[in-house]
Amino acid sequence: MQRELDVIEKEITALWAEALGLDSVAGDEDFFDLGGTSITAIRLLPEITERFGVEPTIGVIFDHPTAREMAAVLADLGARVEG
Secondary structure (H helix, E strand, O other), rough: OOOHHHHHHHHHEEEEEEEOOOOOOOOOOEEEOOOOHHHHHHHHHHHHHHOOOOOOOOHHHHHHHHHHHHHHOOOHOOOOOOO
16 A cells, blocks of 8 residues: 555656646655646646546645645545556
8 A cells, every 4th residue: 555655646646747847756755846736737637537537626736735645535535556
């Protein structure tokens, strides 16, 4: 289970870095502190759904604004990971 969480977290940080124009994002950094906005969050939802096979609500990003927290929520929703 921890390996899956680590993979999900890594994928989320990559999505966030790309969306926010950053070189990298750490798992414990806050999406909004990094410059994320509600518009950016909305744009990320389809990518999250496509990548993990789950459909989180926008509230997931607001209520769990670090990649580590979001990884746990997505895992609880049944996120699929490759490999």
